[in-house]
Amino acid sequence: MRAMVLREYGSPLALEERPVPEPGPGEAVIRVRACGLCGTDLKIAAGKLPGTRVPVTMGHEPAGEVVAVGSGVRNVTVGDHVLAHFYVTCGLCEYCRTDRESICRNLLGRVGFEIDGGYADYLRLPATSFLRLAPGIGFEEGAILGDAVGTAFHALYRRGHLRPGETVLVMGVGGVGLHVVQVARALGARTVAVDLSPAKLELACAHGADHALRYGGHYVEQVRDALGGEGPHLIVETVGRPETVEANLRVLRPGGRLVIVGYLPGSTFRVDPLAALLDEVSVVGSRACTKDDLGSVMSLVSRGAVKPVITRRFPLEQVNEAFSELAADRILGRAVVVP
Numbered sequence: 568m569r570a571m572v573l574r575e576y577g578s579p580l581a582l583e584e585r586p587v588p589e590p591g592p593g594e595a596v597i598r599v600r601a602c603g604l605c606g607t608d609l610k611i612a613a614g615k616l617p618g619t620r621v622p623v624t625m626g627h628e629p630a631g632e633v634v635a636v637g638s639g640v641r642n643v644t645v646g647d648h649v650l651a652h653f654y655v656t657c658g659l660c661e662y663c664r665t666d667r668e669s670i671c672r673n674l675l676g677r678v679g680f681e682i683d684g685g686y687a688d689y690l691r692l693p694a695t696s697f698l699r700l701a702p703g704i705g706f707e708e709g710a711i712l713g714d715a716v717g718t719a720f721h722a723l724y725r726r727g728h729l730r731p732g733e734t735v736l737v738m739g740v741g742g743v744g745l746h747v748v749q750v751a752r753a754l755g756a757r758t759v760a761v762d763l764s765p766a767k768l769e770l771a772c773a774h775g776a777d778h779a780l781r782y783g784g785h786y787v788e789q790v791r792d793a794l795g796g797e798g799p800h801l802i803v804e805t806v807g808r809p810e811t812v813e814a815n816l817r818v819l820r821p822g823g824r825l826v827i828v829g830y831l832p833g834s835t836f837r838v839d840p841l842a843a844l845l846d847e848v849s850v851v852g853s854r855a856c857t858k859d860d861l862g863s864v865m866s867l868v869s870r871g872a873v874k875p876v877i878t879r880r881f882p883l884e885q886v887n888e889a890f891s892e893l894a895a896d897r898i899l900g901r902a903v904v905v906p
């Protein structure tokens with residue numbers, strides 16, 4: 568089979584011929600039908616993420632059809648259409664046992680980061696990493712649920728405790744942010760999309776953002792004007808640059824929550840402890856999503872409340888070209904690789 572392999576940080580992925588994997592006990596193999604491209608891929612390939620290893624087949628948003636299962640596998644069967652939850656976890660620690668497996672203490676690895684991933688014809692994982700797609704969800708849409716849509720849900724619902732009727736500001740409406748807008752709306756919130764790109768803002772409005780703002784001067788006043796005087800209840804920060812986080816801490820309303828989803832590796836931001844105390848603001852991190860979140864996301868997509876946005880498709884051997892497009896910020900919503 569073909570696989571796109573990161574052999575060395577900072578180098579293009581190499582197209583390699585590999586044997587088709589065979590499932591061991593408890594494992595399943597899928598024929599990959601789509602794998603989403605994520606901004607994190609650029610950080611992995613550049614060697615900017617701690618904990619990754621090379622060589623690795625990249626791709627952490629895979630979906631496909633089960634073609635083989637090992638002994639003892641009960642959750643999936645040959646022919647099932649599935650997506651992969653990209654955190655391969657221990658299943659035993661305190662966090663795994665309480666539906667918080669993205670912070671598993673004995674993480675075995677992340678698919679496409681340390682464990683061979685979905686930019687390949689076939690993918691082998693513990694069978695419990697695969698979740699059956701709900702009826703009506705195709706491979707391309709299913710693929711991007713695993714991170715772009717799942718991460719949006721986790722940030723808003725699990726970590727942001729969003730309640731109907733609240734207002735949400737989405738800083739950055741790229742692959743994840745565009746789905747934060749949609750999930751927030753589906754959960755009953757009013758949304759403000761913020762970005763530098765007019766095309767991304769336009770797409771966010773087409774997918775239900777109530778207000779769109781170009782990030783720039785007088786940001787705090789502009790947000791408050793858009794929302795009728797008060798800042799938002801919840802901010803989902805998908806950019807994570809020190810200046811955007813600090814501006815967002817000024818824009819939150821008293822009692823508001825700032826959820827961090829995006830980051831600039833190695834950077835830090837400042838919090839004024841007195842201001843945080845006086846307004847009782849919360850700053851929380853949100854890491855990927857859980858399998859339980861993916862179940863919720865599938866039902867939102869099944870009933871049409873959220874529409875996964877895929878605007879570009881690339882064949883497997885063009886992952887490097889796709890990375891260049893992503894790095895040049897020329898991809899709206901998500902792109903998928905179709906092996």
Ligand SMILES: [Zn+2]
Pocket residue numbers: 605606607608627714715
């Ligand atoms: Zn990702």
Ligand SMILES: [Zn+2]
Pocket residue numbers: 656657658659660661662663668671672673674
């Ligand atoms: Zn665990």
